[in-house]
Amino acid sequence: MLLKSLWKSKRLNIILLLLVNIVPCFAQNFEADVIVYGGTCGAITAAVQVVKSGKTVLVVSPDKHLGGLSSGGLGFTDTGNKAVIGGLAREFYHRVFLHYDKPEAWQWQKKDEYGNKGQGTPAMDGADRTMWIFEPHVAEQVFEDFAKENNLKIYRDEWLDRKKGVEKKNGKIVSIKTLSGKTFKGKMFIDATYEGDLMATAGVKYHVGREANSVYGEEWNGIQSEVFQHGHYFKKNISPYKIEGDPKSGLLPYVSAEKIGKKGDGDHKIQAYCFRMCLSANPDNRIPFAKPAGYDPGKYELLARVYKAGWTETFDKYDPIPNKKTDTNNHGPFSTDFIGQNYDYPDATYERRKQIIKEHEQYQKGLMYYLSNDSHVPDEVRKEMSKWGLPKDEFKDNGGWPHQIYVREARRMIGQSVMTENETLGKKPVTQSVGMGSYSLDAHNAQRYVKADGFVQNEGDIGVHPKTPYSISYTAIIPKKAECQNLLVPVCLSATHIAYGSIRMEPVFMILGQSAAAAAVQAIDGNLAVQDVDYGKLREQLLKDKQKLEF
Template sequence: MMQISGSFLTLILLWITQGTPVTHPSDQSPAPLEADLVVYDATPAGISAAIAGRRAGLEVILISPHEHLGGLTTSGLGATDVGAGSTVGGIGREFYQALREHYDSPQSWSRQKKSDFKGRGHKDGEDVAWTFEPHIAEATIESMLKKEGVRVLRNSPIDRTAAATTRSIPWRLIGLRLKKGGMVRGKVFIDASYEGDLLPLAQVPYTVGRESNDQYEETLNGVQNGRATKHQFKEEVSARVDPQDPDSPWLPGLLTPPHAEDGTADRGVQAYCFRMCLTDDPENQIPWKKPADYDASQYELLLRQYDQGSTFTPWHIVHMPNRKSDVNNNGAVSTDFIGGNIGYVEGSDEDRARIYEAHRSWQQGLIWTLAHHPRVPEKVRKSVNRWQPAADEFTDHDGWPWRLYVREGRRMVSTVVMNENHVRAKVTVDDPVGLASYGMDSHNVHRRVIDGKVRNEGDIQVYGFEPWPISYRAIVPPPQTCSNLIVPVAISASHIAFGSARMEPVFFVLGESAGIAAAEAIRKGTAVQSLPYDELRPLLDKAGQRLQFQR
């Protein structure tokens, strides 16, 4: 396993003390809110962490930057990427069991008979449902939080430019400032955001992008041209606006030579998209709308594939109950806005809002093109128009998902960095707080120009290994840094290992382990890094966490 050297830690501490201001609450601020445990962002990890804290007797405040809770699980990702479902225990399993109980009732099937549903995720003999409608997932999460008495601050984004910390080494996070005013103080904080937004505020080392293969002795990290065979152009597509003119400008959204070699590091982040919830029920549809800023030239790469004879509909439909679907990326030009997320992870709130809107405009324009453009084959247009946004989902957002699918953001760098060798069981850990079981999965990162043609770069899909344990040391910062922060989403992992761990059920599991660890650290009055694992493990087992794979 990787250990942080003394010299590296010295550099970290120099960066912290010299480059990041320590701030303190202003006397002019409203009276701060106080809690034992403060959880930031109501993702699945945030939900389970907050509930675990309450069950341990803590006063908990869950801060949500958004009105709607549940992260991607309630924002369109209803086709759960679960890997081995038997690895999901505890609060996460309670959630999926509640969904199964809901759908086992005939009254829950208002738009089709239960017997007519042929989608995946509702297997006989299982006590869980892995596929579900967004509004049912949201109602389930709301019910779970209400039952446990979790205090939720909705529509409460934090000030990401400053936080209150102590000055000692190691230091403690004192409070988070709310953009609307005031501060939330706690004894322990959990960063459950997809972006890892508390890492810079708590002055914890992190990385963005892809490491080189050499850094952790991996084979699937870094730039990936040769292995990027999925979601790839099948035909040669010119990168020029005028394919016949070698001096013509490049089409938009392309990276031009020179390019880095395979396996080398870069700061590219795998593509984001919206997970649309569509229906083929005409009585429950919102017609596709043409974006106000629609520009057909943005989809020239798509149209050129059809000019060459393709009849492929570039999306992946997974059937949900009640004639709905979760729609994901599928193909060289699909719902992933490849390259559109540059600047998002470390960007300001204004940057992120702009990038969010660019993704929405691009994806809605893509669907409009597929549904209406004359260069798109009639077969494809009919297929796309058969499925349209469900009118009873995201009802305050015109049927469009609330949250952008941020597949990867910051990743903490701690004393243990989960990497490909852990996934392949070449290296193991003795302090598991959860199991990951999905394939090593990265979506494309860039569109590149190679020999005048367009190629997607970055897609990796490697399967064939057993569930693997995630270390407690991968969810807490390095010693001698922030002593009261736990990070169950933006974990300490390489890009490619994170590709296996980044699934919503895993976040449920890691969030619960984080909440239990937070409660025990508070009870013992110790830094989260100093919590003995042999004392934490029985608490995780008692909560129903599944930390060893049973074949």
């Protein structure tokens, strides 16, 4: 009996010993000074800055591919005034330059055959040794190089548990947990996603949709009916009804039955999303547009009527990038923007977001097939479209289709201060600059509706140019202290809908990601809340890192 008891005791001790020594090897707990959530361009520059500052960092990325839109098809960079792009952002564009400075980079065309066209600037700027126009795979490789050179530890395809994945204590985030069960503990956290999921789950207040002009004393926010500042509207009277001119026949697809609100009022609507397709007209590097599952040509009847009315601008936004490819963006009254089909995306579940993304993909693939094949499309358009397709050498794991939808805006934090059009247009001063913007206040259409006269129209398209570049305040990338003391938000930052229309450019996200990380490091060193960081010291560091803070 005694021997049996000793054996049981010994066995129990062995089991306990195994549990103590072996189970931790399989633990899903990770820790670093700074946790960056996201895989966007801003997430990578933030992580690099942390490493360069001598701190540890973990990147927790829902994405498998690094770079967000910068590597997801947006190769025709929205630069604005490139003189105000500094720091790691400029380093990114310098590395792109170095790539295309090599003869072997020009696989499908000679370097001197490339038009060198950018947005108001040469694509390849030899004097500054920067290049602003590039192929998606080149951008992704630059981000991968950043990660490799700085030994970034990146956990890919890791999705924040938005129900119970944020642990907070005394106003600070202690750790975050992903759906796979991994826990990431840190002193500082940076939400660098397009959606702002960490920010929202942490209890930080935010806004979705368009604020009324009256809220912040703006002119270009809110509903903007009969305002047309790009070419994305119906220039001629087009009937929105299934039987032209007959309201009883019902509306065509993608036309809202909702009556438009009062001009200047706020609403829940957000500007349209699309995929920034990379296309190729090179027969040796082209995947022809296939008929997508569930294809219905009737969904594009509105476009047929636009063509019938004489519209001729199909190829105006096939912007050239190297190697006979394009960054193809929305253009015209009925194009790749899937107007009105994304309103619930910012707060939607992961499952619903995937559904919205798939709906956008099917719509856009169907549109390309329609343009290539349908008899309602003019012969000259179909003939030209037959030359185009997806590139074989881009997005190889996704059949040539971009891996990132263009989330032009989602949630926007309501932080310590709010950037409005008044700051971006120079009507109000900005203090505590951590970077600069310069692009136009650029909002795409938010709705397609029926006017009082019975014809269809789009609404929400704005393009107001600032006279000079403007500063972006540190107080716009941090929450209110009462909400969270160790979180920085450089992408879903604190800005109104229309101000965000200018700030939301990829170079700016890189700039703000780097600045957010510099602030996080100083908060750690001083054992401070991010709201208590000494701006003078932060400014000194940013200038040392070659950031541009004033124009």
